[in-house]
Amino acid sequence: MNHSLRLLTFVGALGLLATSQSHAQAGPNAIIAHEGLATSAAIKPDSVFINPEVRPQFVGGDKAFMAYLSKNIRYPQQALQRRVSGRVYVNFILSAQGKVQDAHVISGPGSGLNDEALRLVWLMPPWEPGRSNGQPVRVACTVPIAFNSER
Template sequence: MDIKKSPKANLEKSKMMFIQLGLVIVLGFMFIAFEWSQSDVSDVDQFQIQEEVLEEEAIPVTRQEQVQPPPPPPPPKISEVLNIVENDVELEEELIIEDTEIDEDTEVDFVNIDTEDEEIDENVVFQIVEKMPSFPGGEAAMMKFLSDNIKYPTIAQENGIQGRVYVNFVVSKTGEISNIKVVRGVDPALDQEAIRVVKSMPKWEPGEQRGKPVNVSFMLPINFVLN
């Protein structure tokens, strides 16, 4: 008896299709498996790398140890030593206290102490003394003497030179004038005339210190003015 197959039930026609479908399914599973393993490995590697980076970047926290100051030294022990002295020692000298009360009728003797004045060196030249030296007749007489005796130098008049000459000199204890010098001059001609007229002055009244005549340094300005 011959077996008759229906052409619809013949599977030989779709054999290749099933084989291709199976290959596609197998390849799909293999692809998914490979993709799954690579993603897992990449995630694991990335996680490990991040952990290593975090471990490298972690900075250890250090704290400075506080140094405790040394304890203060113990206070020194004070040993009290008591010297016991017997009360049998006799004092050779006794302190005598006298009554110093003073009544209205008590007489008090005052002792006069003579103070000798210090000797003044005769060669010392004073700058300032109790009584300064003065021209006989006063300042007005001195100004009249200068105006009457000064001769204006011709050279200075021709050149129109004028000004004030400061002359320093010493008035001795006898009233004589010495050590004449120009401290601040204007012109050699005027300076020489100022020295000449000071030399021609009469004796001054000497200065006094503690009631005694002394040598005194004196400064005199002489003004030369052209009329």
């Protein structure tokens, strides 16, 4: 099928929308909003950053991300029949190894589009992980994926 797929312009370096959390203590499962921490501070492996010094990147950048989506998308038949289009926002944790964890849909139009966006995120190849103090860290990410049923 030759259905167009539009992607939103991503926010920030190669487009991750930070989840709205404020700075928290670096305890178990802490969410770190920004790095103003002393360089000698140890980064706990279960900490999650939302604004690391170096943001994670899809290998190859935005162009490669859009090519990945275009190649792998399966526009749901239900959405095509109903001519449903819209944006799906998928939130996930990107591990220090660059792998997707805990992915879930924040919002979307339904009709199979939410499930398809989630499938695409789960199947993504590993990313270049975010870094803080030179170390790879876990990062909370949100990617918007826009679907357009028009030919």
